Amino acid sequence: MDTAFESETRAVFDRYQREQENNEHIFTRLVSLIDEEYFGFNPGGFAGLNVLDAGCGSNANASYAFLEKGAAKVTSLELGEEWMDCAARRLSKFGRKSELIGGSVLNLPFGDGSFDFVHCAGVLPHTANPRKGFDELARVTRPGGHLFITIIGTGNGIFYRCINHLRELYASDAQFRQAIDNLDGRTAKEALDWLLAVKSQNEPPFLKGEDGFFRSLFDDDLFVTLRDRFQAPTYHEFAFTEQQIRNWYAENGFIDIRRVSRYTKGFENLRRFLAPLYLHYDHPLARFWFGDGCIQMIGARN
Known part of the structure; x- marks a missing residue:
């Protein structure tokens, strides 16, 4: 289910994600965002898991991080195939533990309950139907497995x-x-x-x-x-609330639904002074600047 609009978005992302892959500092910072403690896992909690990185981006930095942390297999999914040469430069060292697949989150080419952990960061607003995309991500999460998404909240900051x-x-x-x-x-x-x-x-x-x-x-x-x-063109501007996303999880049978946040380290620019606002997204100053902010949520499939 690949629309012209989504393909245009993919082309824009491809350009800057290749820049990220070519910059060791940026790539390393992005890889560091995948951390067991952040997701509420014990150290080594990704070891042996079958992971889907849905909308992995051309450089597949999250896929790289999951494999580095011991995932048994990571399936990296993105629209088309033009991005695969970039992702392969980082992921080929993992051999058969890494699989690159062209496809859309709106129609995932996997059976029900295929993955222990599903990761989807910043993808859904760039699709024609974010809720359908979420339902697809939930469908391929096995019972007892986890689904993590990030999505920009309402633009009221x-x-x-x-x-x-x-x-x-x-x-x-x-x-x-x-x-x-x-x-x-x-x-x-x-x-x-x-x-x-x-x-x-x-x-x-x-x-x-x-x-x-x-x-x-x-x-x-x-x-x-x-x-x-x-x-980046987008179907849906900053128009999602935390309660709305919680409802999506609950209606798909998830429990232990949690919004997570972190003090994002590794910035060498202006954003290092914004890191306290990323951690304390509910502080009045953070609400003033960012509204609902970047909603990062995880739940366990019941």
Whole structure:
């Protein structure tokens, strides 16, 4: 069930996910997000599991992490086949424990209860029917197994309101779109060089090392994320509530449904100062900036 819209989305993601694969720091940071403690598992809890990484992305960083942590097999699923060369560069070392499959979360090519752990991060809003996709993910989770998803919540925080406005501007304004498309570490460095040179010509530093600190807030990792927010087309904007997702789990027979959060480590840019808000998503400051935030939820199939 591969629509033209979803294929366009896949092409956008493919470009920046290949950049992530080529940057060792970014790839390592993404791999570190798969952690047993975060999912409520004991150390070594992924050992021997049959895992589905649904919507794995071109670099399949989560698939890599599950295999590194001892999964017996990881099936990495993504639309089409064009992404497989990128994923294979990282996953081929795992041999038959890794399988790459082209397919859609809206019509998973697996039998009921096929997997011990199903992982689906940031995929459902880019499908024509997120609820059908969730039901498919639930269907292939075996009784006693776990399903984990991430999905952006309602855009009622300042940050997402701004993002939505800028997404509209990206779609309608060619000059703004060109600026975003050309935004990367090199162009940012050129802009920062000019900005700081003019500043230095007109006044001395206010704080020791302030120029170096300011530069540290911007890197390729940040710009890859920003381009993703603007460039990726989406069927469903930030329009999901925590209670809605809890209901999806409950209606599919899941128990022990938990929203999880973490202090995300490894950022070397501006986002390191936002990490407290990712951990405490229900703090008033986090709600002000991010609304319902990034909903990350896990449940056990009854």
